[in-house]
Amino acid sequence: MxxxxxxxxxxxxxxxxxxxxxxxxxxxxxxxxxxxxxxxxxxxxxxxxxxxxxxxxxxxxxxxCKRCRPDTSPGSPEWNQRADLVARAMRLIADGVVDREGVPGLAARLGYSTRQIERQLLAELGAGPLALARAQRAQTARLLIETTALPMAEIAFAAGFASIRTFNDTVREVYALTPSDLRARTPRTNPARTPAGTPGAISLRLPFRAPLNPDNLFGHLAATAVPGVEEWRDGAYRRTLRLPYGHGIAALTPRPDHIACRLTLTDLRDLPVAISRCRRLLDLDADPVAIDDQLRTDPVLAPLVDKAPGRRVPRTVDEAEFAVRAVLGQQVSTAAARTHAARLVSAHGEAVDDPDGGLTHLFPAPADLAAVDPESLAMPRTRRATLTTLVGRLADGSLPLGVESDWPEARARLLALPGFGPWTADVIAMRALGDPDAFLPTDLGIRRAARELGLPSTPAALTARAAAWRPWRAYAVQYLWATDDHPINFLPV
CATH class of the missing domain: 3.40.10.10 (DNA Methylphosphotriester Repair Domain)
Incomplete structure (x- = not known):
């Protein structure tokens, strides 16, 4: 633009x-x-x-600018609605891959040469991967400077800088202030500032483009929450996070003009990754005006959009976890799916401490689940085979699911697995991989909503009608689901 x-x-x-x-x-x-x-x-x-x-x-x-703080803007919606090389690279950079693995690691994940990556990012964004990662480090540093009482040396390394000198030089270049001056400008009464006695805890605001309707977003996350891994407590959705350097707990509370976010991390180097994953979970970088304007062109959807604009797609912080949970939810109720997932968590998840709530475990990693005796899984034999095949492929790397995934390729690989039909592949594409055009024409809730609204209810006919909703069919799904009286559609009280 x-x-x-x-x-x-x-x-x-x-x-x-x-x-x-x-x-x-x-x-x-x-x-x-x-x-x-x-x-x-x-x-x-x-x-x-x-x-x-x-x-x-x-x-x-x-x-x-010191007035409008441009580095606190919501991310570009371009990276969430595209699956080309530049968009996939930007998602990986936001996930901290360049800081952890360098540009060669970024290129290896994408299957391109470093020269190709640098050339395409420079052509579209005016900066290469190192400069983009540096800008992200500067933003993380500012956040830690203004919201914690940590010493500057700890902030420098937590933000991903290789040396204190580089940290000082970057902050001065980007903000025209020294780190100490930047902290001095922040009022000591700032409610976002975390007390020094709270180790690893950061409080911050996550911006979004208005409007944002929190009902289905937080309602879905709360209604499907896996005990021990997720909970709704005191007006906040809370969950454990598996992160590159350790683990953490995120508490996310909807506010009129932002999402209040409190992160408790075992290693502060995970801060930018945790922020990126929370934003992705809540689909905060979406452009709701463009999405809703497109869906309003259908006279059937227009009243639904006008009634509650700004619906987001509830996503995930861990693509592999969601894929496992999608299999557990095949042809069973929401309550049954939660029960199956809770059993896996209590038996095979890594225990964590949560002094502020009732979270107890990280969701098991694919490698842990691949080592489980299939006979110990209390589910039908065919679904058991589907699950064991999935976790085996996830564990050995033959089924890569991540922010860098090519959506059509990942969907084709999922459909090639035994027990994977269009519903399972598409719900993973929609909520785990972030495809904004993923559609669920075979979903019972969607078909019921279609009948009630006078839309075609057979999958083929509904898919044909939904062509006019592209490329935002995943958001149309949210509006159709919202016609049902189901807990996923209501903000918990």
Whole structure:
């Protein structure tokens, strides 16, 4: 979008927050870059240049605006609605792969050369993978500086910097302030600041593009929560997280203009990954205006959208975990699926401490489940075979499911497994892999809603009618599910 100069200028002049994260405005006369909704008086159009990423602005020598804090914008919705190389690379960078494995590790996961990755990212985003990862480290550093009382040396390494000098230089270049000055600007009474006596705990706000309807989002997560791994407590959805350097617990509370997030981590180096996975879980980088506008073109869906706009797709923090849970949920009730999953968790999950609630375990990793005696699984023999085949493929790496997955390829691999039909493959594509166009025409709830609304109810006819909803059929599923009186559709009390 940053190449459409006229449209960008209009967005900046109207301070339109819907475009935050889509592009960034760099001001030639001041040397700063801003989000489109920056509250200051817009500069003259001839003094504006537009970049597709904060990293590109930093590469061009601009520093972040201290007023609008552009690094706190929601992420670009482009990376959640595409499955091409650039989108998959951006999802991996957000998941911390460059910091942990370097650019060669990023390239290996995507099956391309480092030169190809760098060339395509530079062409579309104005910055290569190292610059994009550096911008993310700077944002993590600012967050830790402003919301914790940690010493700067600990913050530097927790944010992923190789040295304190690099940390200091980067913060000065990006924010035009030293780390100490950045902390001094934050009021000591800031409610987001975590007390020094709470080790590993960070409180922060997760921004999103309005509108956001929390009912089906948190209702679905709470209604399907696996005991020990997830819970709804005191108005927050809480769950355990398996992370690269350790584990953590996330508590997510819906607010009118943000999601309140409290993360308790065993290793602070996992902070950017934990934030990225929580945002992905709640689909916070979606563009609800574009999605709802498209769905409103269908006269049957329009009243549903107008009644409760901004529905998101409840996703996952762990693609392999969700795939296992999808198999456990085949042809059984929500309660039965939770029971099956809880048994696996209590028998094979890693125990964790949760002094603030009732979480007890991490969901078992595929390698742990692959070692389980199939005869000990209390489920029909055919589903048992489906589950053991799945976890075996996940454990040996022959079925890669992750943020870098190519959606059509992953779906084809799932359908090739015994016991995997279209419903299971598509629900994994929708909620685990993040395909915004995944559709469930065989789902009983969808077919029931279709009949009640006068839509075709047979899978083939409904799929044909749903062509007009593309590329947002996964969101149409949320609106159709919402016609049912089911706990997944209501925010818990």
């Amino acid at each position: 940053h190449t459409d100069i006229e449209r960008c200028v209009r967005a900046v002049r109207s301070k339109d927050a819907r475009f935050d994260g889509w592009f960034f405005t760099a001001v030639l006369t001041t040397g700063i870059y801003c989000r489109p909704s920056c509250p200051v008086v817009p500069p003259k159009p001839e003094n504006m240049v537009f970049h597709p990423s904060a990293a590109a602005c930093q590469q061009a020598g601009f520093r972040a």
